[in-house]
Amino acid sequence: MSALVISLDFELFWGVADSRTISSYRKNIEGALYAIPHILKLFHRYEVKATWATVGMLMCRDFEHWREISPRLTPGYTRRTCSTYTLTDIVRSNQSLFFSRPTVSKILDTPGQELATHTYSHFYCREPGASPEQFAADLECAAFVGKDLGVAYKSIVFPRNQVKPEYLPVLRQAGIKVFRGNPSHALYADGHVTPGGVAGRAVRFADSWVSLTGSHVSSPTYDDGLVNVRASQFLRPYSQKLGFLEKLRLHRIKSEMSKAAASNGVFHLWWHPHNFGLETEKNLHTLEEILQHYCRLRDSNGMRSLAMQDFAKVKVV
Numbered sequence: 001m002s003a004l005v006i007s008l009d010f011e012l013f014w015g016v017a018d019s020r021t022i023s024s025y026r027k028n029i030e031g032a033l034y035a036i037p038h039i040l041k042l043f044h045r046y047e048v049k050a051t052w053a054t055v056g057m058l059m060c061r062d063f064e065h066w067r068e069i070s071p072r073l074t075p076g077y078t079r080r081t082c083s084t085y086t087l088t089d090i091v092r093s094n095q096s097l098f099f100s101r102p103t104v105s106k107i108l109d110t111p112g113q114e115l116a117t118h119t120y121s122h123f124y125c126r127e128p129g130a131s132p133e134q135f136a137a138d139l140e141c142a143a144f145v146g147k148d149l150g151v152a153y154k155s156i157v158f159p160r161n162q163v164k165p166e167y168l169p170v171l172r173q174a175g176i177k178v179f180r181g182n183p184s185h186a187l188y189a190d191g192h193v194t195p196g197g198v199a200g201r202a203v204r205f206a207d208s209w210v211s212l213t214g215s216h217v218s219s220p221t222y223d224d225g226l227v228n229v230r231a232s233q234f235l236r237p238y239s240q241k242l243g244f245l246e247k248l249r250l251h252r253i254k255s256e257m258s259k260a261a262a263s264n265g266v267f268h269l270w271w272h273p274h275n276f277g278l279e280t281e282k283n284l285h286t287l288e289e290i291l292q293h294y295c296r297l298r299d300s301n302g303m304r305s306l307a308m309q310d311f312a313k314v315k316v317v
Contacts, residue, residue: 002261003306004294005229005268006050007116007180008039009157010107013097014055014122015272018082022094029097031277036103038284039276040110046291049112051308053157053180056120056142057084059104059149063092066099069145071137075121078129084121104149114307116155117142117176126162126193132170139174154178155308157270161191161231168224177312180270181228183216188231208236209248217256217265220311227311232256235271235290238282250286254293261301 009015013022013029043050060066067088075083091098107113120142123135146153155178156171158164163181171179182188187204194200207213216232233253238246253269260267269290276283297303 002264002297002301002303003266004048004257004260004297004303005266005306005308006043006048007157007231007268007270007308008050008052009118009159009270009272010036010052010054010058011118011122011159011272011274012055012058012100013094014057014084015118015159016274017084017087017090022090022097025274026097028274028277031280032273033100033103035276035280035284036273037106038280039273039287040106040113042284042288042291043112044110046295047112048291048294048305049114049307049310051114051116051155051157052107053116053118053155054104054107055118055122055159056145057122058099059101059145060099061101062099063095066091069141071120071134071141073134073137075123075127075134075138076129076131077124077127079127082124082127101149108149108151112305112307114155114309115146115149115151115153116157116308117146117153118157119159120145122159124159124162125164125167126160126191132167135167136170136173139170139176143174154312156180158191163191165224168226172225176226178227178229178308179223180268180308181223181230183213183218183230183232185213185216187213188216208234209242209245209252211252211255215256215259217260217263217267219265229266229268229308229311231270232260232266232268233270235269235275235286237271237275238279238286240279243282246286250289253290257290257293257297257303261297261303
């Protein structure tokens with residue numbers, strides 16, 4: 001059975017607070033909130049499922065609600081600037097960039113959409129000072145906020161793709177059954193961290209346009225009693241400077257989708273809504289072309305659209 005899987009890391013400013021400033025990234029976050037209803041319309045139009053891995057904090061109603069909710073253990077990062085619990089003043093002054101419960105409700109109201117967890121606080125499992133116990137407390141908070149919206153999580157995407165084996169038993173304890181793993185190629189296996197320094201990052205960047213690391217079509221596997229639905233490709237945002245290469249980028253994605261359809265494999269495409277925050281119309285056009293290609297593969301090869309949670313019900317090897 002071949003499948004297209006789409007997952008989105010829905011974070012708002014929680015996901016970039018340690019690397020961006022409000023002034024430099026405001027338009028991207030505001031643009032994401034504009035783009036999401038249009039993304040949902042495209043998914044609905046083409047009958048495509050998607051998994052929205054959502055930071056629990058953004059599901060709080062407002063600043064006061066956020067301040068009321070705290071895990072029994074907060075992250076013990078050595079670099080305290082990585083902790084979203086240090087953002088009190090910034091959050092108070094910029095609430096629209098941090099909270100959007102109405103957007104979460106729109107996702108839940110759209111047929112075929114799964115709300116997964118991206119942890120409560122955008123938890124970094126590979127950050128020095130973090131522990132499985134802190135992670136468990138974080139997921140308890142995520143479950144608490146999800147329950148308030150009638151959601152019980154079945155899937156997770158690790159922030160910055162920091163999948164760490166010793167954290168997997170915590171997922172089972174939290175009732176989570178499926179996670180997004182990383183491609184097996186050495187350049188992707190450790191998630192956000194890229195081996196090889198500048199050269200490695202350059203290869204990963206170019207790999208979005210030209211196949212330098214080979215195909216990342218895969219099949220779901222069991223990993224410590226959980227289903228690992230590996231990522232295949234990150235959907236990079238449209239770039240004016242590289243617009244002349246847009247056909248190459250689309251060809252790379254469509255070719256991988258076609259390989260999955262022909263081999264009963266899984267093509268797992270992912271991105272962040274804030275990647276659509278600028279050049280929104282161009283990015284939506286790219287997404288529509290991808291979804292149209294999926295429809296052709298559905299009709300010709302029987303390819304299915306699946307959310308991550310669907311793999312909890314599918315027999316894997």
